[in-house]
Amino acid sequence: MMDFYTDQRWASEGEPDLGVGIIIEVSKNRVKVNFPNAGETRQYALDSAPLRRVIFKPGDTVMDSQERPFEIERVQDNGELILYINNEGTLSEADLGEVAITHGVDDRLLLGEVDKPAVFALRRKTLAYDHKRRISPINGFIGGRIDLIPHQLYIAHEVSSRYAPRVLLSDQVGLGKTIEACLIMHRLLLSGQASRIIILVPDSLVHQWFVEMLRRFNLWFHIFDEERCAALDESAPEGNPFLDDQLVLCSTSFLAGSQKRAGQAISAGWDMLVVDEAHHLAWSLEKISLEYAIVEALSKVAKGLLLLTATPEQLGAESHFARLRLLDPERYADYHAFVNESQDHASIANIVEKLASGEAINNKDKTLLKTLFGDKRVAKLEEKGQIGQNQLIEDLLDQHGPGRVVFRNTRAAMSGFPIRKVQLIPLKTGPSQQEWAKRMSAEFILDKSNGPGRDVKRPYHFSKDPRVTWLVDLLDQLNPKKVVLICRSKAKVLALENALRDLSSAKVGVFHEDLNIVQRDRNAAWFAEENGARILLCSEIGSEGRNFQFAHHLVLFDLPMHPELLEQRIGRLDRIGQKETIRIYVPYLKGSPQEILARWFHEGLNAFEENIEGGNQIGQLFGDRLFELAMTSIREDVISDLEALIRETETYQRALKQTLANGRDRLLEMNSFRPKIAKELVAKIRSADKDLNLENYMAKVFDQFGIEMEDLAPRTYWLRPSKANDTAFPSIPDKGIAITFDRKRALSREDISFISWDHPMVTGAIDMVLGMGTGAASFGHLKGTGKSGILLEVIFVLETSGREGIYVDRFLPNTPLRVIVNHLAEEVTESYPIGLLNKQLVPGQVSELIGNERFVDEIFPEMLKTTKEIADQMKDKEIDMGLQYMNQTMDHEIGRLAYLYKRNKAIRPDEIRSALEQKTELTELIANARIRIDAIQLIREGDN
Incomplete structure (x- = not known):
């Protein structure tokens, strides 16, 4: 275990873009780190914190707390804090101002601390795959050990695309409400839109939910009961046990049975509250049950809310209203107004069904459409043909009030059930x-x-x-x-x-x-x-x-x-x-x-x-x-x-x-499943399932870190750590573990881990390669090109500060920028494609080059300077594209919400406000994205 002390400087291995962090609190089993440059604070477990110590070296210039430069001549470690010394005085680590890690891979290269080209290639590939994974529209959807059921994926896609979603999942029994909720949570967690989630379920379902989340989605929710809370109280009497873990699962009755625990849960703060069997929460105009009152209090402090029930409004308007008021108390404030609202959508449902089936609409239908959208829109309907019809269907469904907060699929509308x-x-x-x-x-x-x-x-x-x-x-x-x-x-x-x-x-x-x-x-x-x-x-x-x-x-x-x-x-x-x-x-x-x-x-x-x-x-x-x-x-x-x-x-x-x-609300059911969108999602996931890139990549990672990989069946392997390295993958036990990249096999064999780009073993491997500096500095000898000289390949990473809760990855995730220059400081990137280097680059001795003073003092600095200038130009283009894509997407979302807000009372005002705030924050994050050198490879070209 590492020793942490207040005011020490550390950096995150998994999130280097956060910059240099300051230890602000150390408790019995937790360490809290503030990252000033990113405006973020992180909390880590002491025994597994993904942090590395930041100690500046002689020759570095740092800033003190008064923003005065201090050139370091000597470094002294006193056991807790570092002292930086020069002839003018001493600067304690605690008195450092805003600092950044300015030394790194180029220093490693010039010190001769280099890896083989194959290891550099692994890092290059890792950066590329990490970028692709983050920006993928199916990020968070491919990792579940689930069948690809279209309506489940549609609901998960629609709900997880919203800011702090608050919805009621009310599919009939057997259609997979639990899977839908798990998919939503999984995507929100992987994309960084949520980090703290609490799930409330009946006592009999606690174990079922725990198993479902762990075995299907590799999410470990901590089961909270009185015994666990009491144990946490002993270790931290003044603390709140619900702050000890990010993902919490407990029974509703547990909180209802303890005013103390209910109060602690409410004060802990949550990004998402999930409540199963929500129809059991008793509410009436005369009386509110304790369970309902606790969920209501939690729903007010939680940003997002998922309620699950198989019995929506068909079995009672009062109980249905009780659940809707949890989702949006402003919209559903008056029960009598709710009952008296005229929401007869039968005519609109008939029009949607006609448009979807290609049936001609009659004059009565056109009159209603003109009332809703105006004469011009209806006139253009025939001009645009199928495209116009699809757009009109989307607009009609969007205007259906409950369809914004309620999702309801029925067996009658679905296929795929057995006899x-x-x-x-x-x-x-x-x-x-x-x-x-x-x-x-x-x-x-x-x-x-x-x-x-x-x-x-x-x-x-x-x-x-x-x-x-x-x-x-x-x-x-x-x-x-x-x-x-x-x-x-x-x-x-x-x-x-x-x-x-x-x-x-x-x-x-x-x-x-x-x-x-x-x-x-x-x-x-x-x-x-x-x-x-x-x-x-x-x-x-x-x-x-x-x-x-x-x-x-x-x-x-x-x-x-x-x-x-x-x-x-x-x-x-x-x-x-x-x-x-x-x-x-x-x-x-x-x-x-x-x-x-x-x-x-x-x-x-x-x-x-x-x-x-x-x-x-x-x-x-x-x-x-x-x-x-x-x-x-x-x-x-x-x-x-x-x-x-x-x-x-x-x-x-x-x-x-x-x-x-x-x-049955046919319009609600149509709004709960849009086959076209679902079909596209399923196709993308199936394509990802068949792609062998992940399998080949993980084989290289396992080989690099000493994990033996034995064939069991097609795309299925037995993994076992070698004796030389049994700590790289803590998720792989000493006796081994079976994995598969095949979804069908994973569904029939729950004892075999299903590996996808979403799996913790894969994301952990990516973080390990990038965080440990694997392949960050390399030297190789390139033969067979008919040329001779020196090449410098540099991989920059363009990154944002990664603010919590802001999903910037869909517009500008960490983006690798590859630049190659020759010894004349001329860019030659396109002349040396990755495939050529992977095939013809072999290990060599770097000592001769780094022992050459002219190369170290003149040629290398000029080559490195040129790569930075080229990367700066590439950075500007990437930022412009990211801003353009973000503006197009967010303007469309904001415009759609503003348009619907005038016609659909189920649009929450805070959705529009949050979307506007999010656009402002995204603009700032993307515009201020910065580049850093992530990896560097020196190449000697020639057959000698």
């Missing part, structure tokens, strides 16, 4: 039927009383259970197909595992909540392997957040009481993108509680073969009666009561479906 086929299997056991029915009733009561996750040890007679006997026969029939079995508890999983090992030759995998993440990954990977487990036994909550859609056979060994739990089980296989029909098997004993549940779900709801909407309402309405019938299942008269309940349930669900259908 579900169910087989109900009633089982009989002959003379022992009554005995087994009693056992099933006892099992049902225990399941109900303990609930998922509250397992107790209890005996199961699965070796002779008729369901297990049937299951063994099913495995024989389906061989070699994969089968997922889900049941209530871990105890059942383990008992079933023992029974199947005795009764079947099929390989059995298990998946339950007591397994750690590594073991879950291994078991899931074994199940995914062609010759791995045939059947995977999952507990209720042990399978949460997992995608098993490579399997197509699902056994429901028992049934939950609640429709939403049933849908969650089926959802492990029934996901958008699933290509195969899902076969669902429901074995149950005649006369058992499971028969009651099976018949009610199938005949009353058709829940096995169709997605259930409004499952929570259905469960609340019929749950108690269903449980009573299940408890008395062995009575003969229960069947008539069951059939009555089935008829009533069927009638209620039919009415509910009609209510939901009538409440």
Whole structure:
């Protein structure tokens, strides 16, 4: 661990553009650094701070705090602060003024501290790839271990493009709201638009969210509960535990149960607040729940807000208004005004549908369009043809009020869902039927009383259970197909595992909540392997957040009481993108509680073969009666009561479906998914997936830093640190790790890391190459050109100060500028393309040149001076292009917002104000971009 003291000067290895920083605070496990030149402050963990000490050397001239020059003659290290000494006096490091690192790679070159040309080439390539990665329109979208689902990518693109977005994600169950939220957060974090995020979820979903963020997006959110906060209080009694980590995940009930912790979370300040299952936040005109009040307080201090719910306004205007007022309290301040607003968009929806399908619009439609846009705009519609129609569709959708803050996609409007086929299997056991029915009733009561996750040890007679006997026969029939079995508890999983090992030759995998993440990954990977487990036994909550859609056979060994739990089980296989029909098997004993549940779900709801909407309402309405019938299942008269309940349930669900259908806002759905934009995003990501440049680049990096790379399968490797260098990649354990560059393989093998330009291993490699100075100074011998002389290749980097929260990379990211001059100080860059140097440049001895006084004192300084003059000219061109692109983009965005603000109340005034402020800041950052020498290579040309 490095020693830090207040007033020391340090520089960031990962962000050299920040300049020289000053240590302003050192605590037990944190160090805080202010970077005056960039106007930024950073906080780092003591044991992993990416910082390097800045110590000036004799001959350097620095400025003191009074802006007086001080030429250093001698340097003295007193253990904490450096003293700079000359014949006029002493200057403490604490009294330095504004200073910059003026010495660097040219000094290394002249001292003979050079790397081989291949290492310089690696740095050159790293700078180029880092620039391309930062400016890419899909930066932040390619790294997720996800299928490329168009509507998810569209929503993520639209929302993450806004300043401090505040939206409601309300896609139907199975369409991927969680993935959408993760994509948005991932992009905001990678682009620097957000750094502090807090996620609030129900208790039962904390682990699922943690796994989803880590395994799919490599984002490590820290789970906060009372135990963790208390531990942090011990180490820093006066501190706020919520300031200890940037990414926080906790349950809503945890904050609701502690006024102290809620207050600390609210005072911590956040760039983004994410709330899952937002419909559980109770609010009415008469009463506000504690959970809602806490979320409301957090929403006021957080810049951005994502609310997730599958039940938007169709199931109640009051609860919908409650969520909208969290997003924009100024716009949604009066519930009665909200209800009375005339927002009948049916006519506009019809026009949009006609334009999208190419159908001609009638005179009534034209009259409405003229009211909205004027005669000239409608007249030009026919002149511009398809282009004019597309522009008009965009404008019509933009004017839809809730479409600005609410995103709602439905299964009815989507394709890509599989067919579900169910087989109900009633089982009989002959003379022992009554005995087994009693056992099933006892099992049902225990399941109900303990609930998922509250397992107790209890005996199961699965070796002779008729369901297990049937299951063994099913495995024989389906061989070699994969089968997922889900049941209530871990105890059942383990008992079933023992029974199947005795009764079947099929390989059995298990998946339950007591397994750690590594073991879950291994078991899931074994199940995914062609010759791995045939059947995977999952507990209720042990399978949460997992995608098993490579399997197509699902056994429901028992049934939950609640429709939403049933849908969650089926959802492990029934996901958008699933290509195969899902076969669902429901074995149950005649006369058992499971028969009651099976018949009610199938005949009353058709829940096995169709997605259930409004499952929570259905469960609340019929749950108690269903449980009573299940408890008395062995009575003969229960069947008539069951059939009555089935008829009533069927009638209620039919009415509910009609209510939901009538409440569908087609214009809102059209605004939530614009296929053209989504298609372009998917195409760009697929192209990036196929590009081998990343794979080839990382192979070079691994080779440079002593990481052994062994082929496992196409585009899939086993990485292991060599003994010579086992610290370069801390994310690679000593025993090794499997990685793949293939998205399809990564989706089926969650134990293998999916490597993309967004992956921390890649961004870490880029930071390591650039931060450690790898290849920053080099010497090589160029043969085979028929020329002789000396060449100097210099890589400059044009960079902005990188102000937090300002997304400057999309206009002017760190940009490498390559210049080559000869010994006559003439530019010859185009005569020496990168490919030529990579092919023909070989290592050599630099000692002869740097030992030549004339070269060091006269020729080299003139060559270096010329490269700087050329780079300055290149800098001006890059800045002009960056400003032009920024002005075009921001003027369009500001103009669009200002235009919509007059017509759409969902446009927040602060969006326009923030966009204007952002343009001013971007103009300043881009105009003041500066260049620095990043790497330098001296070349001796000639065959001798």
